[in-house]
Amino acid sequence: MSSITSNLNATPNKSGAVTFDAERALALACETLHAEAEAIQSLKLRLAGEGSASFAQAMALLMNCHGRVVVSGMGKSGHIARKMAATFASTGTPAMFVHPGEAAHGDLGMITPQDVVIAISYSGESSELAAIIPTIKRLGTRLIAMTGNASSSLAGWADVHLDVKVDKEACPLNLAPTTSTTATLALGDALAVSMLDARGFGEEDFARSHPGGALGRRLLTHVRDVMRTGEAIPQVTPDTRLTTALLEITKKGLAMTAIVDHDQRVLGVFTDGDLRRLMEKVQDFSQVIIADVMHKNPRTVRAEQLAVEAVELMETHRINQLLVADDSGKLVGALHIHDLTRAKVI
Template sequence: MSTSKLISSPVAPEAATSRALQLACETLQIEADAIQAMQARLSDDHGAAFAMATQLLLHCQGRVVVSGIGKSGHIARKIAATFASTGTPALFVHPAEAAHGDLGMITPQDVFIGISYSGEASELMSILPIIKRLGVKLITMTGNPASSLANLADVHLNVWVAKEACPLNLAPTASTTVTLALGDALAVAVLDARGFREEDFARSHPGGALGRRLLTHVRDVMRTGDAIPQVAPDTRLTTALLEITKKGMAMTAVVDQDQRVVGVFTDGDLRRLMETVQDFSKISIADVMHKNPRSIRAEQLAVEAVEVMETHRINQLLVADESGKLVGALHIHDLTRAKVI
């Protein structure tokens, strides 16, 4: 007897697309509803617990240690990273690894955040008695206030959701979203109470765009020494043009015998001069330079130099010290290469 094979009928592309979009919208709505329900609980009977958790984290003398297993572990890693990047020293500890030596990373001065939706994760439960004996303050995030994990906590935060976004109501979806959002809320509340500012964020993100903008100073990107185009006031224009060409900044500074800036001459000035003057041989740079040019200090932020250039529509900027002496020069390309722009 031949064996027949059941072959499912292919779903029409239009129907598959429609179903996918329907599920996407339902998922987003379920998770949005879950976050709104969490917000309502915070505004009602859970606000005191959240405030207590914030105070524990704010006054933590050690690190915030965040732990969880499975999907809760992934959320715990993100929460730890958010705390660390917003001014609160934090790390993730895997509960199974903690039982095999990593508990040595936890000190009595730390605050421990344990995450388990069921509140019964055996890996967490096996290490919590030791953590409690150390005197570590314990914040738990579960979906069951009557769970073992919740009962051990100094502060319990309820992340219960009415249902998961998974059509089978099995895969952690809405519950992990709510837990992550509540972790973000804790981090934001703590950073605000700590007086965390943009400059503080930049120090934790020196490789990012904000870090470059807030940590890069003019002295870090300016041209110095022989790379600065400069001539004396009595220099012939023709000689000054050679200096402009040699240094490749499309301008030259004009400085007196004490190296104080007295003027600047740019390629734009040259183009305008060519419209009215035919013979440059007898002209000195002092006759055609711009007196008292704009400058910036070396200790100022590079982003301030960008602002000056954009405001006054210039591509070059001299760098002078408090006495007016020339110490550097900036071209807009220098700022672009440094990724300040």
């Protein structure tokens, strides 16, 4: 850190509003980010060198865990532990957070011999963790410690110690956990991402863990989930007059109609766009037969396809509607881009 280590001296002015030195605040913010970035870079170099064996051992314990990964820590380390457990759980590694204080009063029953515990304490001397570690060890539960002190009690008890030591905190007083918690969180993410890759966890797995998110909707929603069916499908036979087909288009509100044979096989489609183009050539529609003006062999999708595939087809061919047909070409549904928007696939 440079000379900007004092308080910002924020003081209220006569109106009661707090004033501060914006330039000083910005400089301190930049120094904080620089200090934390340097700490992560230093952690990276250490991990690639002397820390590589410990990281590999930690990965081996996690990969062979037949229970859950239990992450624990007090104070700011506890907040990091909660996030780490959430990241593991959402990326394919069953995990949970256990508060060490609550563990000493009954929550230790959540931990089994099949679990792996990740205990986080920068000093490595957290009294709350120290109170529960002996019981965890007696269970035979494997222990990974993340500390900034390789000579600490917690590091000594652990099966694997991961060093998250930093040169100094970004806090001007070098007291508040800042750089150290950032480094610990980054190493936790590194473990989770490495586990994700080792387990072959893919996009579809992620979607199943996040069904309420955008990716979940994109990867779990199928055409059958959003398509119109039954009486809602606009359809006419090829011998239908255009005027009657237009009434079907208007009634069903999809700005198009399918043309099908008597076995419900798709023969063609006629859209509002086709109507506008036809109006430039034909004045009297009363004698026009739909088979003479329809688009033959239109693009279709299958009901079991992902809805996002229908979106891609629409975007590629610049169309707003699609017919849904089965493998034999029979009409089973209809889809408008608005259906996909309402389902939040787009």
